[in-house]
Amino acid sequence: MTAIDGFIIYPTYRVENKKAYVYLFGRLKDKRSFCTRNYFKPFFYIKESDLEKAKKLATFESEECSLKNFKEEKLVKILKDIPKDIRDLRKSFEHSGIDCFEADVRFAYRFMMENNLKGSLKIKGKESKHEDVRVDVFFDEPELTNSEWRPEKDDFRILSLDIETSMDVKNLFCISLYTNDKKLSKVLIVKKEKLKNSESFASEKDLLEKFIEYVLEYDPDIITGWNLIDFDFNIIHKKMKQLGIYFDLGRTKDSCSLKIYESFMTDSKADFPGRIVLDGIHMLKTSFIKLSDYKLNTAAKKFTDEKKIIDDENKGEEIENSYKDNPQHLIDYNLLDSKLVIDIIYKSGAMDLTIYRSILTGMPLDRVRASIASLDSLYLRELRVKGYAAPSSSFVERTKRTTGGYVMKSKPGIYDYVIVCDFKSLYPSLMITFNIDPLMHRPGCKTIIPGEELIHSPNNTCFSKTEGIIPNILRSLWAEREKARKKKDELARWAIKISMNSIYGVLASPNCRFYSFEMANAITSFAHKMIKTTAKVINEKGYEVIYGDTDSVFVNLNVKSPEEADKLGKEIEKSINIYLSKMIKDEYGVNSFLELEYEKLFKKFLMPKARGREVGAKKRYAGLLLVKSEQGTANKTQNAEGKTPFIEKMNFTGLEFVRRDWTAVSKKFQLELLNLIFHEKEISEYVKTFVSDLKDGKYDDLLVYRKALRKDVDEYTRRRHHTLRPRESFQRLQVILLIMC
Numbered sequence: 001m002t003a004i005d006g007f008i009i010y011p012t013y014r015v016e017n018k019k020a021y022v023y024l025f026g027r028l029k030d031k032r033s034f035c036t037r038n039y040f041k042p043f044f045y046i047k048e049s050d051l052e053k054a055k056k057l058a059t060f061e062s063e064e065c066s067l068k069n070f071k072e073e074k075l076v077k078i079l080k081d082i083p084k085d086i087r088d089l090r091k092s093f094e095h096s097g098i099d100c101f102e103a104d105v106r107f108a109y110r111f112m113m114e115n116n117l118k119g120s121l122k123i124k125g126k127e128s129k130h131e132d133v134r135v136d137v138f139f140d141e142p143e144l145t146n147s148e149w150r151p152e153k154d155d156f157r158i159l160s161l162d163i164e165t166s167m168d169v170k171n172l173f174c175i176s177l178y179t180n181d182k183k184l185s186k187v188l189i190v191k192k193e194k195l196k197n198s199e200s201f202a203s204e205k206d207l208l209e210k211f212i213e214y215v216l217e218y219d220p221d222i223i224t225g226w227n228l229i230d231f232d233f234n235i236i237h238k239k240m241k242q243l244g245i246y247f248d249l250g251r252t253k254d255s256c257s258l259k260i261y262e263s264f265m266t267d268s269k270a271d272f273p274g275r276i277v278l279d280g281i282h283m284l285k286t287s288f289i290k291l292s293d294y295k296l297n298t299a300a301k302k303f304t305d306e307k308k309i310i311d312d313e314n315k316g317e318e319i320e321n322s323y324k325d326n327p328q329h330l331i332d333y334n335l336l337d338s339k340l341v342i343d344i345i346y347k348s349g350a351m352d353l354t355i356y357r358s359i360l361t362g363m364p365l366d367r368v369r370a371s372i373a374s375l376d377s378l379y380l381r382e383l384r385v386k387g388y389a390a391p392s393s394s395f396v397e398r399t400k401r402t403t404g405g406y407v408m409k410s411k412p413g414i415y416d417y418v419i420v421c422d423f424k425s426l427y428p429s430l431m432i433t434f435n436i437d438p439l440m441h442r443p444g445c446k447t448i449i450p451g452e453e454l455i456h457s458p459n460n461t462c463f464s465k466t467e468g469i470i471p472n473i474l475r476s477l478w479a480e481r482e483k484a485r486k487k488k489d490e491l492a493r494w495a496i497k498i499s500m501n502s503i504y505g506v507l508a509s510p511n512c513r514f515y516s517f518e519m520a521n522a523i524t525s526f527a528h529k530m531i532k533t534t535a536k537v538i539n540e541k542g543y544e545v546i547y548g549d550t551d552s553v554f555v556n557l558n559v560k561s562p563e564e565a566d567k568l569g570k571e572i573e574k575s576i577n578i579y580l581s582k583m584i585k586d587e588y589g590v591n592s593f594l595e596l597e598y599e600k601l602f603k604k605f606l607m608p609k610a611r612g613r614e615v616g617a618k619k620r621y622a623g624l625l626l627v628k629s630e631q632g633t634a635n636k637t638q639n640a641e642g643k644t645p646f647i648e649k650m651n652f653t654g655l656e657f658v659r660r661d662w663t664a665v666s667k668k669f670q671l672e673l674l675n676l677i678f679h680e681k682e683i684s685e686y687v688k689t690f691v692s693d694l695k696d697g698k699y700d701d702l703l704v705y706r707k708a709l710r711k712d713v714d715e716y717t718r719r720r721h722h723t724l725r726p727r728e729s730f731q732r733l734q735v736i737l738l739i740m741c
Contacts, residue, residue, distance in 0.1 A: 003122040005029040005149040007156075009221045010251075010274050011108035011364065013040075013083065020082045022111040024121075025135065025251055025274040027156055027221050029149055032136035035251065035274070036123060036144065040111045042086045044103035045075040045389045046093065054078070057092055067389045069101060070439055072448055075389055083107040090392070101389040102380065104513075109373075113381050118362035119355075120147040134216060134251045135274070150359055153351045154180065159220035160280075162337040163232045164323070164330060167316040172204045172239055173323045174330065175211050177218075178338035180346075184218050185339075187331045198331045205243045208236070215249050220275060222365065223249075226296045226341050228279045229268040234260055250274050276366045278354070280341045286369040287350040288498070300340045303347040308340070309333040349491055356495040360477075371502040372512050379438075379514075382469045388439060393513035402508045402520040403459075405550030406528040407618050408535065410607050414677065415546065415556045417565040418605035418623065421573060423530065424595040425497070426551035427504040428474045430526045432593040433584065437468025438507075438514035455588055457522035458529050465590065474500060527551070530580065530594060537579055538572060546607060549619060554605070562601060562626050562646050569598035601626045603648065604678035624678040625651040650675065665694065665702035 010025040024036045041061075046054055047069065051062060061079040068074055080086050090103040105113070112118070125142025158180040164173045174189035187198040188207050194200060201207040215223075225232050237258055240247050247256045251274025259269040270277035281294045291298050297308045310318050310333045322330035345351040358365050361374040362381075368374070383390055423429065430436065434455050442454055445462035454462040477500050484492035506512050508520035527550070535545040535553050547554040555572065559565050576596045584592040602623035610617045626646040650671065669690055676683050693699060 001124055001126070003124040003143075003145070005120065005147050006034055006123055007120050007149070007151045008112070008117065009156075009276055009365065011112060012273065013108050013111075015082050018081055020107065022108050023133075024108075024112075024117075024144075026121075027151070028123075028137070029151070029155070031155070033157075033219050033221070033251070034123070034137050034139065035130065035133045035135045036125075036139045036142050037130070038111065038141055038144070040107075040114075041079050041081065042083045042107050042110070043077050043079040044086060044090065044105075044392070045069075045101035046078055046098055048074040048076045050093075050098045051076050053096070054093060054098055057096055057098075058089055060089060067384075067387055069099075069389060069391070070441075075101060100392045103392040104394075105376070105380070109377065112362065113377065113384075115144050116146045116381060117144060118146065118377075119359040120149045120151070121145065122147045132253055133274075134219065136219075151355065153346065153355060156221040157181065157219060158222045158224060158342065158351075159184070159215065159218060160224050160338040160341040161228070161232060162225055162334055162341070163235060164319055164334050165235060166323075167320055169235060172207070172235065173319070174198075174334050175207065175236075176331075176334040176338040177211075177214055178335060178342060179218065179220070180342050184214065185335065187334050188214075189327065189331060191327055193327070195328050195331055197335055204239060205245065208240055208243065208245055211236075212245070212248060219251070222276050222278055223272065224278050224280055224283070224341055224345065226280045226337070229258060229270045229277060230260060233258060233270055233277070234268075276364065278345075278366055280345055280350075283345055283350040283354060284348060287348070287353045289348055289350060296337060296340060296344075299344045299348070304340060304343045306336065306340060306343070309336055352491050353495055356492055357498065360495055360499055371506050372509060374499065375503060375506045376513070378473050379469055382472065383439065386439070386469065390438075391513055393511070400517070402517060403524040403528075405524060406531045406548065407550065408531075408545075408548035409615065410547040410617060410621075411544075412607050412609045412615075412617070413546075415605045415607070416603070417557050417559050417562070418546070418602045419555050419557060419565060419569040419572070419598060420552055420600040420602070421534075421555065421569070421576070421596050422552040422599045424597050425478075425500055426527055426530070426594075427523055428478070428500045429593045429595065430523055430530070431503065432471040432474050432478075433590060434522075434526055434588065435463045435465060435468050435471055435590070436519065436523055437463065437470040438516070438519070440464040440466060440468040441516060441519050443518070453589070455590065458525035459518065459521045461518040461522040461525075463522070470503060474503070533580070533583070534576055534596065537576060541572070541575070543568075543572070547621070552599075554607075554621075556605075562603060565601055569601060573598040600651075601646075602651070603646075606674065606677070620653065622650070622652045622674055625649045650678075663703055665699045668699070668702060 006026050006028040008024050008026045011022070012025075013020055013022045020040060020042060022038050022040050026034055028034050045065070045067060054060075063077040063079065065075060065077045078089065080089060086103060090100045093100050122145045123139055123142050124145075125139040127137045128140060130138040130140075160178045162176045165171060166173065172190065174187050176187045177184050179185070185197065188211055189195065189198050189200055190202075190204055190207055191200045192202070199210065201210065237247055249256050250272040254273045256270065256272045258271075261268050267279075267282055280299075284291070284294065284299065291302060295312060297312065300307050309329070310322075319330060319333075322333070354365055354368055357363070357368040361368065362377040363370060363374050380390060434457065440463045442448065442462040442464060445454060445456065445460070447454065447464075449464070449466070453465045455465060456462055477496050481493050481496040481500075484490075484496065504520070504523055507514055507516070507523070509515060531548050531551070531553065535548050538545050538553065538555055544556040544558070545553050546556050557565050557568050559568065573596055577594070580594055580596070581592040584590060584594070603626050605621065605623040607621050608617050609615065625648070627649055628646055672690075673683060673686065676686055
């Protein structure tokens with residue numbers, strides 16, 4: 001019996017005859033959809049010393065095991081038949097003062113962890129069918145093992161859909177369906193006449209019933225769209241309920257469900273058994289793709305060569321008119337919207353990144369940004385190998401904030417030839433270097449294992465020198481990132497970087513099972529020490545550190561040419577790395593994993609003053625960045641003077657030019673003014689002319705403030721909806737002028 005590679009799309013479970021079975025839905029490497037079914041008993045752990053007390057409280061199975069808790073106390077395994085019983089038992093135990101370990105792990109995820117399954121798996125078993133499961137092939141009690149297969153987006157079936165309605169949302173006009181393999185590309189519309197690229201229906205009921213048929217027949221792994229859950233599926237669900245149609249779009253006969261949240265901080269959710277619903281907007285945001293706004297047309301212009309057929313202005317009225325008088329126009333518009341979503345998530349890299357992050361962490365495609373669950377998925381597997389079980393998660397009230405990154409006082413002014421040196425992945429490298437890990441954390445700096453050596457952090461938190469799990473995870477991720485760098489796989493590098501950098505934030509969250517105020521502050525206290533030490537050593541070498549922020553230092557070299565600055569940047573990088581490596585070895589007895597990189601060179605650099613004050617600003621600066629030309633970098637060519645050519649590029653951080661809530665006219669003024677200053681040109685005449693043109697109305701089209709709304713419009717008071725006048729923008733321009741001059 002040959003093992004077949006596949007990828008898990010949707011893990012879940014069912015209780016059948018009072019027993020729990022894990023169902024894994026997904027897509028095989030040979031393109032068929034699959035489902036596996038395996039019997040599995042839910043469990044958690046308690047201390048062996050609590051077993052007799054627990055037996056007096058409830059009935060359960062128990063098994064001896066070789067696992068211990070973080071205090072080196074022996075544990076026993078507690079088993080029940082169904083997941084609900086585990087939840088009830090945990091409540092009873094904890095109410096009686098019995099500590100429970102890993103009692104909160106989701107049942108299907110527990111099964112995957114115990115079988116070392118992440119995204120990809122190998123299935124070895126007899127192929128069959130299941131009357132309640134709609135997939136190409138079903139496996140009952142197969143052997144499941146981990147797989148190295150890395151699927152790509154075209155290995156999945158992705159369906160994009162979009163609906164159009166009347167302005168009052170009472171009437172459903174049409175639904176467009178477009179798939180990544182182009183096997184389905186049509187619009188279902190409530191109309192009598194036959195139209196191109198469409199199928200007509202006499203009623204909404206007929207249309208929706210056919211819509212269900214198409215979805216079930218195509219059998220997508222992923223359903224996507226733009227604002228898909230909050231609008232499209234929300235309307236479809238309400239319509240189906242109104243018309244008495246079962247909301248049946250999954251791979252089982254169970255009803256699909258929606259959870260619609262009005263809160264800006266919580267995304268709405270859709271549960272379609274056996275499939276994943278991925279909203280295009282959420283995918284871009286989860287992939288850290290920033291846009292001026294997240295309208296479909298904005299994203300389309302950014303990533304494709306097309307744009308929406310109907311603009312957002314007066315869209316509702318034009319849709320209604322098109323439906324009545326020119327339905328083909330509406331069909332073309334509706335179908336293109338669905339196509340654009342596929343194009344955007346493909347060309348932006350969001351789909352690829354989502355898949356790779358799933359493979360990296362073992363989380364389903366719709367939960368890759370769940371950083372706490374992602375760390376659990378990685379950490380608990382490794383913890384088991386070491387012979388330990390983790391505490392169950394429980395929210396801890398945060399009484400004080402963790403210490404943030406170190407930001408030194410800046411020295412305001414305009415400088416020539418400033419370099420920026422950054423620590424490469426500072427927090428991850430600190431966790432590796434100083435073995436910062438929940439299992440190796442020693443509260444009160446007390447040893448647990450006889451003879452173990454401790455590392456003392458600057459905030460007096462201690463860690464054993466025995467290799468921890470998080471440092472090991474980070475080393476593995478670091479090695480994978482280096483492989484990706486050598487292969488020039490930027491997508492993989494980005495996915496790995498996201499996973500690495502999220503770990504500090506997880507450890508600093510009270511929602512994390514490993515949360516420790518002291519441990520989180522140990523990381524930042526080491527970071528403070530390294531940045532301060534770096535600045536001190538650079539200053540002692542005769543250069544001026546004018547600013548430092550979290551993981552970087554800004555150095556004024558006081559030189560006359562970019563070539564000289566570039567050479568000194570490399571020398572500073574090398575000497576600081578040697579110094580820190582020796583210091584860490586001498587002081588802590590460990591090898592340094594820190595790496596300072598000379599990253600940027602500014603020909604001109606502006607560090608402004610804080611508004612209304614004489615002190616320097618923080619996290620606000622601009623400069624004329626020098627970047628080696630592609631030709632000069634690739635071919636190592638030089639210009640006539642024997643110097644490597646540089647390309648100039650304006651660079652802003654924290655200033656009005658990069659802020660969304662400032663007008664375009666303010667940004668235009670700041671950009672042009674700084675460009676003149678950096679090239680040492682006269683600015684007085686430019687300012688006079690600009691102010692005059694502004695008063696004359698030349699820039700009226702740029703006097704628009706943009707602000708993201710974080711709640712419903714009707715929740716805002718009238719005071720917030722005011723008319724924006726040129727005088728207000730002029731006042732803001734005056735503020736900028738004061739800062740610049």
